[in-house]
Amino acid sequence: MSKGKLKSKNGLADRLGSLGALLVLCIVLSFATSSFLTQSNIMNIFKQTSVNALISTGMLVCLITAGIDLSVGANAIFCTCMMGMLLQKGVTNPLIMILVGIGSGILVGFINGTLLTRLHLPHPFVSTLGMKNVLWGMALLVVNSQIVSGFPKQVTWLGSSTLPASVPVLGGFPISFILVIIIFIIMGIFLSKTALGRSIYCVGGNPEAARLSGIQSANVLTFCYTLSGLMSALAAIVLVGRGGIANGANAIQPYDTDAIAACIIGGASFMGGKGTMSGTLIGALIITVIRNGLQLLSVSTAVQNIVIGLVIILAVLLDVTRERMDARARRLAAK
Amino acid sequence: MSDYVVELKGVTKRFPGVVALDNMSLSVKPGEILGLIGENGAGKSTLIKVLTGVYQAEEGKVYVSGTEHHFKNPNDSAAAGIACVYQELNIEKLLSVTDNIFINKWMKKKSGFLDYSAMNARAKEVMESLGIDIDPSKAAGTFGMGVQQMIEIAKAILIDAKMIIMDEPTSSLGEKEVELLMKICRKLKDRGISIVFVSHKLEELFELCDRVTVMRDGEHIWTKEISETDNDDLITAMVGRSMDQLFVKAETTKGECALRVENIKEGGVLHDVSFEAYNGQILGFAGLVGAGRTELMRAIFGADPIDGGKIFINGKEEKIRSPKEAIRKGIAFLTEDRKGQGLVLGQSVQMNLILANLKGFCKGIFIDDKKVRETGEENVKSLRIKTPSQDEIVGQLSGGNQQKVVIGKWINSDANIFIFDEPTRGIDVGAKVEVYNVMNTLTEAGKCVIMISSEMPEILGMSDRVIVMREGRIMATINRGDLKNFNQEDIMKAAWGGKIDE
Numbered sequence: 001m002s003k004g005k006l007k008s009k010n011g012l013a014d015r016l017g018s019l020g021a022l023l024v025l026c027i028v029l030s031f032a033t034s035s036f037l038t039q040s041n042i043m044n045i046f047k048q049t050s051v052n053a054l055i056s057t058g059m060l061v062c063l064i065t066a067g068i069d070l071s072v073g074a075n076a077i078f079c080t081c082m083m084g085m086l087l088q089k090g091v092t093n094p095l096i097m098i099l100v101g102i103g104s105g106i107l108v109g110f111i112n113g114t115l116l117t118r119l120h121l122p123h124p125f126v127s128t129l130g131m132k133n134v135l136w137g138m139a140l141l142v143v144n145s146q147i148v149s150g151f152p153k154q155v156t157w158l159g160s161s162t163l164p165a166s167v168p169v170l171g172g173f174p175i176s177f178i179l180v181i182i183i184f185i186i187m188g189i190f191l192s193k194t195a196l197g198r199s200i201y202c203v204g205g206n207p208e209a210a211r212l213s214g215i216q217s218a219n220v221l222t223f224c225y226t227l228s229g230l231m232s233a234l235a236a237i238v239l240v241g242r243g244g245i246a247n248g249a250n251a252i253q254p255y256d257t258d259a260i261a262a263c264i265i266g267g268a269s270f271m272g273g274k275g276t277m278s279g280t281l282i283g284a285l286i287i288t289v290i291r292n293g294l295q296l297l298s299v300s301t302a303v304q305n306i307v308i309g310l311v312i313i314l315a316v317l318l319d320v321t322r323e324r325m326d327a328r329a330r331r332l333a334a335k
Numbered sequence: 336m337s338d339y340v341v342e343l344k345g346v347t348k349r350f351p352g353v354v355a356l357d358n359m360s361l362s363v364k365p366g367e368i369l370g371l372i373g374e375n376g377a378g379k380s381t382l383i384k385v386l387t388g389v390y391q392a393e394e395g396k397v398y399v400s401g402t403e404h405h406f407k408n409p410n411d412s413a414a415a416g417i418a419c420v421y422q423e424l425n426i427e428k429l430l431s432v433t434d435n436i437f438i439n440k441w442m443k444k445k446s447g448f449l450d451y452s453a454m455n456a457r458a459k460e461v462m463e464s465l466g467i468d469i470d471p472s473k474a475a476g477t478f479g480m481g482v483q484q485m486i487e488i489a490k491a492i493l494i495d496a497k498m499i500i501m502d503e504p505t506s507s508l509g510e511k512e513v514e515l516l517m518k519i520c521r522k523l524k525d526r527g528i529s530i531v532f533v534s535h536k537l538e539e540l541f542e543l544c545d546r547v548t549v550m551r552d553g554e555h556i557w558t559k560e561i562s563e564t565d566n567d568d569l570i571t572a573m574v575g576r577s578m579d580q581l582f583v584k585a586e587t588t589k590g591e592c593a594l595r596v597e598n599i600k601e602g603g604v605l606h607d608v609s610f611e612a613y614n615g616q617i618l619g620f621a622g623l624v625g626a627g628r629t630e631l632m633r634a635i636f637g638a639d640p641i642d643g644g645k646i647f648i649n650g651k652e653e654k655i656r657s658p659k660e661a662i663r664k665g666i667a668f669l670t671e672d673r674k675g676q677g678l679v680l681g682q683s684v685q686m687n688l689i690l691a692n693l694k695g696f697c698k699g700i701f702i703d704d705k706k707v708r709e710t711g712e713e714n715v716k717s718l719r720i721k722t723p724s725q726d727e728i729v730g731q732l733s734g735g736n737q738q739k740v741v742i743g744k745w746i747n748s749d750a751n752i753f754i755f756d757e758p759t760r761g762i763d764v765g766a767k768v769e770v771y772n773v774m775n776t777l778t779e780a781g782k783c784v785i786m787i788s789s790e791m792p793e794i795l796g797m798s799d800r801v802i803v804m805r806e807g808r809i810m811a812t813i814n815r816g817d818l819k820n821f822n823q824e825d826i827m828k829a830a831w832g833g834k835i836d837e
Contacts, residue, residue: 193701195693202690205679212638212676213691213744214662273681 017318018266018282025286029293036296043162043172045288047242050159050176051076052258053284054235056266057187058109058228059259060280062124064191065204065221066272069228070128071112072235073255074135077248079105079236081139083155084148084246094154101240102233108135109229113222124225132256139248148246159241176238180281183234188277200224204272261308262287265315286311339398340365340529341386341417341498346395348381348553355381356392357553363498366527368520370540370547370561374573374763378553379533383500386531387419388412399497418491419500422507426483428476433458435475435486436493461489465519481512488519498529505539506624517543535789537566538827549573566823570792582796585775589799590614592650593752593783594666596635599644604630605807608644612752612783617774619798620787622830627807628787629671632754636668637661648752662691667750669741671757671787673734677741680730684722685711687729687740691748714743719769735766742773753777755786759793771797791823803829 030037055072062069079101086097108131115127158176165171191197199220202210207217235255240246266283268275290311294304339362348356355378363369373379384390386397388406397404399415406412426435433454442457444450451472458471467485475483484504491499501520505513520530520543534540540547541561549556549572556572594612599605605627612618620628633639635646637655646653648664655661661668670676678687688711689696696707711725718739722732729740738758745753755774759767774784774797788794794801803811803826811829813820828834 189701193704195697195700195702198686198702199693202679202682202686205681206675208676209679210690212636212658212668212670214659214748215690215693216657216659271681273679 018279018286018315022282022286022289025289025293029289029296032293033296036293039172041292041296043174045285045292046177047162047174048292049284049288050174050180050238051235051242052255052262052287053177053180053281054183054231054238055255056259056262056280056284057183057277058231059256060263060266060268060275060277061187061191061200061224062228063260063263063268063270064200064272064275065224066270067116067124067204067221067224068128068260068270069109069112069225070125070256071108071131071135072228072232072259073253074132074139074251075105075108075229075232076236076239076255077246077251077253078108078135078139078142079233080240080246081143081148081248083151083236083240085142087148087151087246088143088146092152094152097152097155098237101236102230105229105231105233105236106226107229109226109232110222112229113225116225117218117221132251136248136251139251141248143246143248145248149244151240151244151246155237156241156244159238160244161241176241179234179238183231184277184281191277196220196223201273258287261312261315264312264319267319269319283315339363340400342398343382343386344396344398346382346385346392346397348385348390348392355553356385358555359395359550359553360555361531361548362558363529363531364546365497365529366524367545368524368530368532368543369558370544371531371533371550372535372537372540372547372569372573373550377550377573379550380502381553382550383419383502383533386412386417386500413494413496416495416497417500418494418496418498419502420484420487420491420504422503424480424483424487426475426486429474431473432462432469432471432475432478432482432486436461436471436489438490440493457493458489461492462486464492465489465522466515479509479512480507481509481515484508484512484516485519488523492523492528496528498531499523500531500533502533503535504532505534505536509625510623513539537569540569582771582792583775584617584771584797585779587615587778587781587799589616590781590783593648594635594785595647595650597645597647599631599634599646600642601630601634601639601807602642603807605634605641608804608807608809610802610809610812612785614751614783615778615781616799617778617784617786617797619794619801620785620804621789621791621794621801621826622804622810624789626804626830628804629756630807631804632668632756632785632787635661636666636754638668662748662750665749665751666754667691667745667748667752668754669745669756669758671760673737673741673761677744678729678737681728683726684715684720684729684732684740685725688714688725688743688747691744695747695749710747714740714747718743718746718773735762735769738762738766738770742770746773750782752783752785755784757787757789759788759790791826794826795821795823801826805830805832 035041055076058072059069082104083097083101086100091097112124112128112131115121116124121127158179161175163170163173191200199210199215203215203217203220211217262283263275263280265286266275266279268280287308290307291304294307341363343359343361346356346359347354359382361382371379381390385392388409388411391407397406404415436458437454442450442454455471462469462471462485465485465488467482469478469482475486488499504516508516523530532544544561546558547561547564548558549569551573591614592611593614597609599608608631622628630639634641637657637660646655653664655664674680679690685707689707696703714720715722715725720739721736729737732740758770774786777784786797799815801813802809813826815821
């Protein structure tokens, strides 16, 4: 029996594992509360997942490079506030607003990448943590700590619209989640089928070997953090649509940790070099389903947090155990 | 009382798939320096780990001063008086020298607190007895490798070691530090402490040792007085076959000049280095470790910035600012450090094989999976990479097979100039021969091969021309046809800074 075969089978099992967990979770919740498996609640889950799924995309790319981007949530809120600032200043052109929002996110990501590569800061944990605080303050500053509302319809469309109820089965499906699906398909193909995508895994595994193989590791890393910034900006537009407001105080909501959790549950590792888009999507859905289900069961937010925390620990524990078992299987096979 | 301070009899240690030690024996006399040599993978490390109690042997006996011992862990072995200075030093760089020396055997005051003044004084005393005058309250990391090694030796002295094993102690030392180490070894010997000196450098063994033991494939081959042996004798015993069989050099014809380097400078490391390398030939770079050979190649490859000099490829001057540009101009560079610089260990064999030429494996913007798979199959077959499949994680392969993956990576890069930096380090003899075959195939195809090697037989066996470097300068260039100078003695002479008689 070849070890290669064993491996690919395990790979499938990984994916099936988290997908299975998601299904079991849904089945259990369907029995536990009659309001879970309804058309409107399912659409609600998709809507609630959109922001975290987008942010997780950027986080995943950074995690694959063995880095991390703790500024994702603050960056998203900063982008909403930049758009809010325009509104305060009387700019109502939706195109300019969206471009400024996306531009801000990309710029912040690019700065994060530059700090890491060109300015040689150590692990991005520190620099992006610093950036998170900077952005929190900036978000409040640009809108004078006010809550801005009254965004034009074209800006809020992405985060607030759904497919019309007349569409069979998918009536009420959020437009934002269609964006998520499109982004995940593009990113999935990008990561597995393009040279740059594959380089990201290699730079994560061994930046020096990648550099000496002709891959510009520094550029690849800068690209990853810039991409993370772009994803935060897209999440910002969805956020503005969903809530209709820009509020700088939200910058310290746990967007970053939710994104990390989605990636890790989906099979990414802090050691870098692994993680997939499909796994991350399942991870993001698992988190929303748990939150949603517990809310329907009227469980307090305190307990919700405890459960989410335990799920993260469990996911990592499973992952580590699985790897140890794999290593042992290989040792036995070598005998 | 036994004649030997430490004696090993019939020791066998098996690992899954390999017998690392096979009925191995070793005897060390009191107050002698015993050289221990063998190829990589001969079982030296396992032997050391059995002696220090890290591994437990399945069969055989260990005697210390005539009494049988069973080491269950390193503490047992230390208690019996065996210490080891590993190649990778166990130094906590941020802690003081004193802390390092007294780690886990602190001196305490009556109050139970640590008695630093006593420990500092004792540390200073021990280091001084080794001829090192330093302030032991300073962090260990502020001192050079030589002093850090002395800290390890001081630790051994403090536990009253009867025997100290030194595992390739000179591999990371500069020339002066090596001299100092040798002086200290002799001092220890005078105190009646035995030393087992593991080294790959024959000249060190001849200078320092009283006797030498050769091992191969986990077995004891022979032990002789150093005066009764010579280089050839040692190498034949180590390799187990004569060199003619190991090196079968292909007959090739010298082609155009592929690479010309003029006055390459890199602050303090390279001084005005110029040379030429030709298609269809292997150019060997000999010299001691730290002679600047790797630095020269890294500079040519664009991995490190240079301060001056010109590089001509196929007669045309080229500016190479990064490895990416070097690869585009047809240079391949197999680094010495396979794991740290050559491979992405967590990725598959397949991925590593295409790493240096991702663009070449793309159709449009997408990677051409079919081409990648076919190339992978072909590489695995032609290089005889032993792997269950090309999807296996590279980190799971043996050293020799990992090296073949690196070679495959560069073959797939369509390079014309192949720089091999210590290509056979840490791989077994069988894999070595296959690496030599790859070089032959390359030169037969008219490619230019540059090989850095610290193994003299390899240099002599494979090179069409040898350049000897020392301290960032070229000392000599010797052609294969130059029967008078193309030999180990003259190359070593040049490497040590001597003049070759023309």
